[in-house]
Amino acid sequence: MPRHPLVFFGREPPAGAGIPSTLRQQACAVAFEPNPRYKVRLENITQQLLDQGKRVLVYTDTAVTVDGGDVVFYTPDADNAVGSVDATTAKAGWLKVNVSSIAVAPFVCWLQAHFAHVALKIDVENLEIPIVKALLASGTLCSRSRMDLFIEYGFHAQVQQLLKRAQTKCQAMDEESAANGTHQVASLRRWAR
Numbered sequence: 001m002p003r004h005p006l007v008f009f010g011r012e013p014p015a016g017a018g019i020p021s022t023l024r025q026q027a028c029a030v031a032f033e034p035n036p037r038y039k040v041r042l043e044n045i046t047q048q049l050l051d052q053g054k055r056v057l058v059y060t061d062t063a064v065t066v067d068g069g070d071v072v073f074y075t076p077d078a079d080n081a082v083g084s085v086d087a088t089t090a091k092a093g094w095l096k097v098n099v100s101s102i103a104v105a106p107f108v109c110w111l112q113a114h115f116a117h118v119a120l121k122i123d124v125e126n127l128e129i130p131i132v133k134a135l136l137a138s139g140t141l142c143s144r145s146r147m148d149l150f151i152e153y154g155f156h157a158q159v160q161q162l163l164k165r166a167q168t169k170c171q172a173m174d175e176e177s178a179a180n181g182t183h184q185v186a187s188l189r190r191w192a193r
Contacts, residue, residue: 029056034063034073034099061099064124066134068103072096104131105138112140121150 029049033042039060046058063071074094111118124131135141141149 029054029058031056031058032062032064032102033058033060034071034097034101035075036061036073036097037075059102061097063099063101064104064122064131065101065127066104066130068101068106071099071101073099105134105140108135108140109138117148119148119150 031042033039042058042060046056049056063073065071074096076094108118108120122128122131132141
């Protein structure tokens, strides 16, 4: 197993997100994606990477949540790029897809126990705040292990307050256009203690 796992909760980090090429070469990439639209594409990409000798695990039909277990993924239709496991943001008439999910904090705690450096990319539509809170409550964002976090969010003030409590600082920020506006993509690194 490589020393540095890269974990993608949602789509991969944007270009220039700050992951060194040497880290990419040593890394095992683990990805979770609940949106059925991406299943075939991700399976094809995974196979291509495996054929090249890369270390990749991609879990399709799998969301990242606070508690884990079976959840409902909401999307306007099976071909839509957007979706959410947050029922409060789903609109009437959206397609409901049953998917499994992993509990984010125990998974990240396990990674930190086994690896010196963990890089996470979180693109979890509308669950950013609960997931960051769960990572804070579990101590994973405050641990001594190296943690690089890339997070996409549309709730700037709330996320900034939470990350300040976790003693993280923003390394870079990019705009990511989305269907209903613009989201921030922040590259964050825990302050060294």
